[in-house]
Amino acid sequence: xxxxxxxxxxxxxxxxxxxxxxxxxxxxxxxxxxxxxxxxxxxxxxxxxxxxxxxxxxxxxxxxxxxxxxxxxxxxxxxxxxxxxxxxxxxxxxxxxxxxxxxxxxxxxxxxxxxxxxxxxxxxxxxxxxxxxxxxxxxxxxxxxxxxxxxxxxxxxxxxxxxxxxxxxxxxxxxxxxxxxxxxxxxxxxxxxxxxxxxxxxxxxxxxxxxxxxxxxxxxxxxxxxxxxxxxxxxxxxxxxxxxxxxxxxxxxxxxxxxxxxxxxxxxxxxxxxxxxxxxxxxxxxxxxxxxxxxxxxx
Amino acid sequence: xxxxxxxxxxxxxxxxxxxxxxxxxxxxxxxxxxxxxxxxxxxxxxxxxxxxxxxxxxxxxxxxxxxxxxxxxxxxxxxxxxxxxxxxxxxxxxxxxxxxxxxxxxxxxxxxxxxxxxxxxxxxxxxxxxxxxxxxxxxxxxxxxxxxxxxxxxxxxxxxxxxxxxxxxxxxxxxxxxxxxxxxxxxx
Numbered sequence: 001x002x003x004x005x006x007x008x009x010x011x012x013x014x015x016x017x018x019x020x021x022x023x024x025x026x027x028x029x030x031x032x033x034x035x036x037x038x039x040x041x042x043x044x045x046x047x048x049x050x051x052x053x054x055x056x057x058x059x060x061x062x063x064x065x066x067x068x069x070x071x072x073x074x075x076x077x078x079x080x081x082x083x084x085x086x087x088x089x090x091x092x093x094x095x096x097x098x099x100x101x102x103x104x105x106x107x108x109x110x111x112x113x114x115x116x117x118x119x120x121x122x123x124x125x126x127x128x129x130x131x132x133x134x135x136x137x138x139x140x141x142x143x144x145x146x147x148x149x150x151x152x153x154x155x156x157x158x159x160x161x162x163x164x165x166x167x168x169x170x171x172x173x174x175x176x177x178x179x180x181x182x183x184x185x186x187x188x189x190x191x192x193x194x195x196x197x198x199x200x201x202x203x204x205x206x207x208x209x210x211x212x213x214x215x216x217x218x219x220x221x222x223x224x225x226x227x228x229x230x231x232x233x234x235x236x237x238x239x240x241x242x243x244x245x246x247x248x249x250x251x252x253x254x255x256x257x258x259x260x261x262x263x264x265x266x267x268x269x270x271x272x273x274x275x276x277x278x279x280x281x282x283x284x285x286x287x288x289x290x291x292x293x294x295x296x297x298x299x
Numbered sequence: 300x301x302x303x304x305x306x307x308x309x310x311x312x313x314x315x316x317x318x319x320x321x322x323x324x325x326x327x328x329x330x331x332x333x334x335x336x337x338x339x340x341x342x343x344x345x346x347x348x349x350x351x352x353x354x355x356x357x358x359x360x361x362x363x364x365x366x367x368x369x370x371x372x373x374x375x376x377x378x379x380x381x382x383x384x385x386x387x388x389x390x391x392x393x394x395x396x397x398x399x400x401x402x403x404x405x406x407x408x409x410x411x412x413x414x415x416x417x418x419x420x421x422x423x424x425x426x427x428x429x430x431x432x433x434x435x436x437x438x439x440x441x442x443x444x445x446x447x448x449x450x451x452x453x454x455x456x457x458x459x460x461x462x463x464x465x466x467x468x469x470x471x472x473x474x475x476x477x478x479x480x481x482x483x484x485x486x487x
Contacts (some may be wrong), residue, residue, distance in 0.1 A: 025440065037308065041485075061412075061414065061449070061451070061456060063414070063416065063449060063457075063458075065401045065405065065482075065483060066400070066401035066404035066405050066408070067404070067405065067408050068405055068408040068409040068412055068414045069408060069412050069417070070412040070413065070451065088397075088401045088404075088482075089482055089483070089484070090482060091463065091483045091485070092483070093449075095449070095457050097451075097454055097456055099392060101456050101457065103457055103459075107484075107485045119431065119433075119435060121432070121433040121435070122433075134431070134432035134433060136431045138468070144396070144397040144400070145397070145482060146468070146480055146482055148466065148484065157318075173428055173429065173440075173466070173487075174438070174466065175429050175438055177356065177429075177431065177432065179356070179432055212341060243410060252423075263384060297458030
């Protein structure tokens with residue numbers, strides 16, 4: 001505005017009126033004033049219609065998540081935004097330019113939940129462990145938008161012999177989660193998260209915990225002392241996995257010898273040498289077993 | 300030794316002239332030009348603050364918070380570069396999943412329509428609101444303020460300071476936290 005005033009001041013009398021008229025014309029609003037009329041909000045994947053008032057031609061821009069389009073339109077006609085342009089939730093900016101540019105924004109909300117992203121940990125868990133299993137569920141719509149409106153997620157866990165737990169959790173900020181203890185029986189643990197008809201299932205391997213109540217028997221043979229465990233179980237009665245290490249320790253005549261043996265077919269075996277009387281003990285992890293007294297060999 | 304070599308040696312043995320002001324000016328100009336050519340492209344200004352006090356059920360460890368802060372800032376710096384240059388290159392390896400999809404779609408769409416977007420003077424207030432028990436996903440709320448400019452073939456068609464709210468999901472990758480979801484919302 002200041003430059004217009006300066007120009008007017010420099011021009012002598014006769015042209016002053018014309019100059020003032022020119023300035024007024026420049027400052028006046030454009031003749032083809034346009035206004036955008038948008039929906040307050042829309043749902044992802046649904047077409048909408050925008051109307052632009054005014055007359056003449058204009059350029060319409062749409063900028064939002066995943067879209068940045070430009071098209072020539074006739075003012076006064078409706079502008080149809082196809083569903084394909086509105087897949088992602090978020091704020092969209094509509095800009096209309098003819099003489100000047102005007103803009104307005106509208107929000108696209110996520111559609112109904114269509115998939116559940118369900119993370120469960122760990123993939124392998126010892127039985128009977130408190131708070132050892134956790135799961136997190138995120139509901140997404142068909143276009144992978146996180147559904148932020150509160151939804152009730154039903155979590156259900158079932159072991160090989162028992163239903164472990166069933167819980168309903170409301171999503172908060174698009175997420176629901178749980179934490180629970182593992183079951184008592186070894187085997188597959190099926191955990192399901194569901195929202196209405198929508199569900200996702202994950203399977204964990206529930207395995208035996210540390211061995212419990214170790215029992216050994218043994219006898220002297222011509223080749224040494226042969227010791228073996230009874231079938232090795234955890235405290236819940238599940239057979240421990242093959243490969244679990246059992247340690248046999250023989251103490252006798254001031255000497256100590258140790259043998260680590262893996263469980264194979266539920267039983268661990270070892271051969272110990274020594275001719276004198278020995279005391280044999282057994283351990284696995286933090287569990288101790290019985291002691292075995294073997295008399296010395298006959299000379 | 301030939302004649303030319305001898306001549307050269309004699310010339311260099313002469314006393315040096317004082318350094319003229321004109322030569323100094325051109326030397327300084329050359330230095331400036333060289334430093335300008337060697338300097339990296341101007342980085343968009345991106346400030347990020349992270350609040351981890353409300354993260355649950357797992358607390359955010361300090362090293363994790365530092366990593367999140369650095370990776371989120373780097374991701375936005377490169378996002379701004381990508382949409383300003385209409386090239387997905389700067390965002391490679393920083394975004395994944397839905398965030399990568401819509402970002403790639405935006406860049407492809409901008410390239411097609413001849414538009415360019417600039418995010419200037421970014422300031423992000425990031426708040427960790429959910430950190431999974433096993434630490435494999437984090438949800439954050441970002442209240443971002445920046446100057447948004449949209450150009451159509453060099454013509455500025457939009458220039459406004461904006462406040463945006465983003466719901467962000469980040470997951471750990473091999474060497475950084477990746478942005479998996481970057482969803483603008485009207486409010487938290």
